[in-house]
Amino acid sequence: MMLDIRNLKVSIPTDRGMLNAVRGVDLQIAKGETLCLVGESGCGKSLTATSIMGLLPRYAKVTSDRFEMAGQDLTTKTDAKLAKLRGRDVAMIFQDPTSALNPTLTIGRQLTEGVMRHEKLSRNEADARAIEMLDRVGIANPEARLTQYPHGFSGGQRQRIMIASALMGRPKLLIADEPTTALDVTIQAQILTLLGQLQADLGLSLLLITHDLGVVAAIANDVAVMYAGRIAERAPVADLFAAPGHPYTQGLLAAIPVPGVTPRGSELPAIPGRVPGLIGTLQGCAFRDRCAIAGPECAKDPVPRIDTGPGHFVECYKAAEVAA
Numbered sequence: 371m372m373l374d375i376r377n378l379k380v381s382i383p384t385d386r387g388m389l390n391a392v393r394g395v396d397l398q399i400a401k402g403e404t405l406c407l408v409g410e411s412g413c414g415k416s417l418t419a420t421s422i423m424g425l426l427p428r429y430a431k432v433t434s435d436r437f438e439m440a441g442q443d444l445t446t447k448t449d450a451k452l453a454k455l456r457g458r459d460v461a462m463i464f465q466d467p468t469s470a471l472n473p474t475l476t477i478g479r480q481l482t483e484g485v486m487r488h489e490k491l492s493r494n495e496a497d498a499r500a501i502e503m504l505d506r507v508g509i510a511n512p513e514a515r516l517t518q519y520p521h522g523f524s525g526g527q528r529q530r531i532m533i534a535s536a537l538m539g540r541p542k543l544l545i546a547d548e549p550t551t552a553l554d555v556t557i558q559a560q561i562l563t564l565l566g567q568l569q570a571d572l573g574l575s576l577l578l579i580t581h582d583l584g585v586v587a588a589i590a591n592d593v594a595v596m597y598a599g600r601i602a603e604r605a606p607v608a609d610l611f612a613a614p615g616h617p618y619t620q621g622l623l624a625a626i627p628v629p630g631v632t633p634r635g636s637e638l639p640a641i642p643g644r645v646p647g648l649i650g651t652l653q654g655c656a657f658r659d660r661c662a663i664a665g666p667e668c669a670k671d672p673v674p675r676i677d678t679g680p681g682h683f684v685e686c687y688k689a690a691e692v693a694a
C-alpha cells in the first residue's frame with residue numbers, strides 16, 4: 371500500500387468558529403494505482419491533498435488514526451523526519467503552472483535546487499537528472515532549456531516543466547490538484563495523457579483531483595467521491611459509472627453517459643440545493659437536505675458504510691435501497 375490514511379480530520383479556526391473541512395476521511399492508494407478524487411468546490415479535496423504533502427498552514431488542526439506512506443508510519447515522526455520522508459516519497463503539482471514557477475530563475479536552477487540540497491547531488495548529477503526528467507515529460511532539447519527562463523515557454527510546456535520538477539526527487543506518489551484547469555482543452559488532453567504515461571512508465575501512484583468526469587473515465591483505476599469533508603463513495607471506475615451507489619454520486623453522473631464515451635471537459639453538473647456549511651458539527655448524512663430519498667434515519671449518527679461490491683463502498687443509510 372502506498373498510502374493508508376484513516377479518519378483524517380482537518381479543521382481551520384475562523385472568526386465564525388471551527389471550520390471542520392475534512393471530517394474523517396479514509397484514503398487508501400495502492401502502489402501504481404491512479405485514484406481520482408472528485409466532488410464539488412469546497413468539499414475538502416485540496417486540504418486532504420495538502421495534508422498528505424504536509425503543506426497545511428500552521429494554524430490548521432490535523433488528526434488521524436493512521437497515516438502511513440510506503441509502509442512508514444508518519445503519525446509518530448517528528449516534523450523534520452516527516453518533511454524528509456515526504457520529500458522523498460511524494461510530490462505535488464498544482465493548478466496554475468504560471469504562478470508555481472519563479473520567473474526570475476532559470477528552469478535548470480528551479481529543477482535542481484531541491485535535489486542538490488536533499489540528495490546532495492553535484493551540479494552535474496542534478497543537471498543530468500533534470501535533463502532526464504524534461505525529456506520524460508516531452509520537452510525537446512532539454513539540455514539547452516536548462517538555461518532558459520519560464521517566460522520562454524507556453525502554458526502547456528510550463529505545466530510539463532512543473533511535472534518534471536515534481537519528478538526530480540523520484541517520488542512514489544504524485545498528487546495532482548486540478549493540473550489542467552488553467553490550460554486549453556487540447557493541451558489538457560496532452561497533459562493527462564502524459565500523466566497516464568508517466569504513471570505507467572515509472573510505476574507511480576497517482577492521486578488526481580479533478581472536476582472533470584471525462585478525465586476520471588479516461589485515467590482512473592478507482593474513484594473517491596467527496597462530499598462535505600467525507601468520502602461518500604469509493605469504487606473502481608467502471609463500477610462507479612455503471613452502478614453509482616450514493617444518491618450524491620448518482621446526481622453527479624446523471625448528466626453524464628458512459629465511460630469512454632464521456633467527452634473531456636464534462637464538468638460536474640449542478641445538483642439542486644447547497645452544500646452544508648462546515649462550521650461546527652454536522653449531524654447525520656450531510657447530503658440529506660439535497661437527497662430525494664432521504665428518510666428520518668438519515669439525521670442519525672453514524673451514517674453506515676455499506677460494501678456494495680469488491681472495493682466499492684457507499685456511506686449511506688439507503689445504500690441497499692439504491693442497489694436494489
Ligand SMILES: Nc1ncnc2c1ncn2[C@@H]1O[C@H](COP(=O)(O)OP(=O)(O)OP(=O)(O)O)[C@@H](O)[C@H]1O
Nearest residue numbers: 382389391409410411412413414415416417418427
Ligand atoms: N487556509 C484556509 N483558511 C480558511 N479556510 C480554508 C483554508 N483552506 C481551505 N479552507 C476552506 O476549507 C474548505 C475546503 O477547502 P478545499 O480547498 O479543501 O476544497 P476543495 O474541495 O479543494 O475545493 P476546490 O475544488 O474549490 O479547490 C472550504 O470551505 C475552504 O474555503
